[in-house]
Amino acid sequence: MATPDPDVPAAARTLGTGGLREDAARYGRADVVRAAVVVVAALAQVVCSPLGSALPGARSVAEVSETYATVITPPGYAFAIWGPVFAACLVWAVYQALPSQLGNDVHRRAGWPLAVAFAADAGYVLVLPQDGDWVLVAQVLIVVAVASTALALGRLQDPEPRGLARVLPCATAALLLGWLSIATVVQVAVTGVYLGAPAEGGLARGAGVVALLAVAAIVLDVTLRLQTSAGPFALAAGWGVLGVARHDPPLSVGLAAWAALAVVVVGLLVAVWRTRRPVRVLLG
DSSP states (O other): OOOOOTTSOHHHHHHTTTTSOHHHHOOOHHHHHHHHHHHHHHHHHHHHHHHHHHSTTOOOHHHHHHHTOOTTOOOGGGGGGHHHHHHHHHHHHHHHTSTTTTTOHHHHHHHHHHHHHHHHHHHHHHHGGGOTTHHHHHHHHHHHHHHHHHHHHHHTOSSOOOTHHHHHHHHHHHHHHHHHHHHHHHHHHHHHHHTTOOSSSHHHHHHHHHHHHHHHHHHHHHHHHOSSOHHHHHHHHHHHHHHHHTSOOOHHHHHHHHHHHHHHHHHHHHHHHTOSOHHHHHTO
């Protein structure tokens, strides 16, 4: 008779006899802590979003972006994508905290990087509405969020496991990274205007065109490299670029935005066409 692992709580071993695979039910204190931090960070995103705008003298994220409007600033409605992003984060946060999922390796891989990303996002939506030098703090936070989300998505490219345990974290990380890819470039432009860079004119238009083409190239490269959840990633990135294109930008910037959107769409179609597992590449 096998000796029970002393590092695995009795509750987890009991779950393993209830029809669950034993290795999926094995977890320790570190898994419980990680899962709890993920849940708290995901909830913080939701709480801090309205809280940041409700503080005295604060405005919404969209309003601050309009104050330092650039040629690549999307319209206010584009920021509504934070709703689906936050919802996806919450769903996965709850799922990975279930006893049957605590010991799942896929959550271990993604847990801490996404917890950092969620916390950085919460800080971003909390401090940006405060305006002033908080714009610079927001710039740092959004870069941290991008790096952490990219790390998580990279760790999730292994072909196992299957089902919700794979789809939920992959799709969540991909959706978040897709939007942040555009939001980060816009935030760089906003920060530049805050620091005194021109918001319009030839220099601003040229920088906007370069930024859009550069982000299109990056999104294309990531889309073609992803083995899973390329759909949510491209969808979120495409949404941001579409917002720029439809926000009445200067002609050169508008053309660059439509070209960038075409690159995103073509990249996704190529990623699906060249694989034998289109559903996995699209979703997970």
